[in-house]
Amino acid sequence: MKISIIGTGYVGLVTGVVLAGKGHEVICVDVDKEKIDRINQAVPPIHEDGLPEMLKAVVNNKKLRATTDLKEAIQNSEICFICVGTPSKPDGSIDLTQLENAVKQVGTALKEKKGFLSIVVKSTVVPGTTENVVLPAIIHASGKKAPEHFSLCYNPEFLREGKAMQDTLKPDKLVIGHTDTICSNNLKQVVTPICPVIETNYKTAELIKYANNAFLATKISFANEIGNLCKQLGIDAYTVSRAIGFDPRIGNQFLGAGLGFGGSCLPKDTAALTSAYKKHGLEPKLLKAVTEINDNQTERFVHLAEKKVGHLSGKQIAVLGTAFKAGTDDTRESPSIKVIGLLLTKGAKVRVFDPKALENTKRELGNKVEYVNSIADCLKDADLCLICTDWPEFKFIDFAGMKNKVVIDGRHIVEKKDGITYEGLSW
Numbered sequence: 001m002k003i004s005i006i007g008t009g010y011v012g013l014v015t016g017v018v019l020a021g022k023g024h025e026v027i028c029v030d031v032d033k034e035k036i037d038r039i040n041q042a043v044p045p046i047h048e049d050g051l052p053e054m055l056k057a058v059v060n061n062k063k064l065r066a067t068t069d070l071k072e073a074i075q076n077s078e079i080c081f082i083c084v085g086t087p088s089k090p091d092g093s094i095d096l097t098q099l100e101n102a103v104k105q106v107g108t109a110l111k112e113k114k115g116f117l118s119i120v121v122k123s124t125v126v127p128g129t130t131e132n133v134v135l136p137a138i139i140h141a142s143g144k145k146a147p148e149h150f151s152l153c154y155n156p157e158f159l160r161e162g163k164a165m166q167d168t169l170k171p172d173k174l175v176i177g178h179t180d181t182i183c184s185n186n187l188k189q190v191v192t193p194i195c196p197v198i199e200t201n202y203k204t205a206e207l208i209k210y211a212n213n214a215f216l217a218t219k220i221s222f223a224n225e226i227g228n229l230c231k232q233l234g235i236d237a238y239t240v241s242r243a244i245g246f247d248p249r250i251g252n253q254f255l256g257a258g259l260g261f262g263g264s265c266l267p268k269d270t271a272a273l274t275s276a277y278k279k280h281g282l283e284p285k286l287l288k289a290v291t292e293i294n295d296n297q298t299e300r301f302v303h304l305a306e307k308k309v310g311h312l313s314g315k316q317i318a319v320l321g322t323a324f325k326a327g328t329d330d331t332r333e334s335p336s337i338k339v340i341g342l343l344l345t346k347g348a349k350v351r352v353f354d355p356k357a358l359e360n361t362k363r364e365l366g367n368k369v370e371y372v373n374s375i376a377d378c379l380k381d382a383d384l385c386l387i388c389t390d391w392p393e394f395k396f397i398d399f400a401g402m403k404n405k406v407v408i409d410g411r412h413i414v415e416k417k418d419g420i421t422y423e424g425l426s427w
């Protein structure tokens, strides 16, 4: 099938590459010309395991190309996936600017399109958005009707950054919200699901995505709540979570105590859901606690550092890891960036290293910190080392170059602990 992908970030590019790998003809669209050029040269603008190889293959065999010309992409596709960002506004509510612009452009292009178009919205949106914002905007811009000229469905994305390729190739479920079956049938034909398919209305599909992420965030905050007591009592939180994880009603994932959740999804989706509760006159008690516990973890971490080495002012601190988790270059809402912010307000001198995320870190922190390209350079003459991301590279580190070998681990990742003063955040 001929496919267009609007917005080629973490979701859009991976979706496009996987669909092109299945033999479909894919056109990726983005407003960012630099991203488009990189994709056409088969150089991924993001870090994801397995992406470089597959991108190269589908660009070389001409199954995937990229453009900034959305109109041309819509003219040449039968199904269009909208994957633009839906970040938070300062008050936590969802910012639909990118989506509104993209939908308007798709509608305008549809006006001149001869054939039928299936439109799949993948961006995360609060319940009511597809029906009340997306559908009217397409009708208004195109002057066309559904399901006569186009069909619209909502298909939330559940991929994990760092495992995005494998999650897209083998999703655990396919959720489709629709009012007619044309688009959903085309979607199923394109993705050929071998997982459970849940077909429902728009707003249920929209809420499934938020409920999914809110539950994951809750698990992490629960693990941190238990972990904080563990630390106080001298108990290893990981022995506790490993044991409870054997209970099939609990499961062993997302129970790692530490610096908490970050990234472009869990914090913003929890905030948008909290905001949706308030909009509808409800009090999101559990979600509020989940967010509060998460926000406190970075402060607890810096407090622990002060307890270990005293005032941080003027101290040389090595921060290992700025990505919000291992396997990605994404630093959006990364707990590490928050830790660095706190260190800087306390007058510390911060030097950072991350195997993949330095480019994005520079974009966030500019010249406020020093950047280095190796673990050894980061540790050189440092008074303290803070481990903020669970990169496997940090398991067996030689801390010999540090001035004072004090290491505080926020991710339960360090395995080689001889010759250092080691402290875990919750263990």
Ligand SMILES: NC(=O)c1ccc[n+]([C@@H]2O[C@H](COP(=O)([O-])OP(=O)(O)OC[C@H]3O[C@@H](n4cnc5c(N)ncnc54)[C@H](O)[C@@H]3O)[C@@H](O)[C@H]2O)c1
Binding pocket: 006, 007, 008, 009, 010, 011, 012, 029, 030, 031, 032, 035, 070, 083, 084, 085, 086, 098, 099, 101, 102, 105, 122, 123, 124, 125, 157, 158, 159, 160, 161, 264, 265
């Ligand atoms: N990143 C994840 O792990 C993940 C997982 C599940 C769901 N989601 C959701 O998927 C959506 C996309 O997330 P992402 O992380 O891929 O975002 P992203 O910021 O990485 O990518 C969005 C892209 O859309 C482009 N864009 C914006 N407006 C455009 C327009 N009018 N035309 C063409 N391109 C446009 C931007 O330039 C950017 O490249 C969000 O709603 C997010 O919540 C993300």
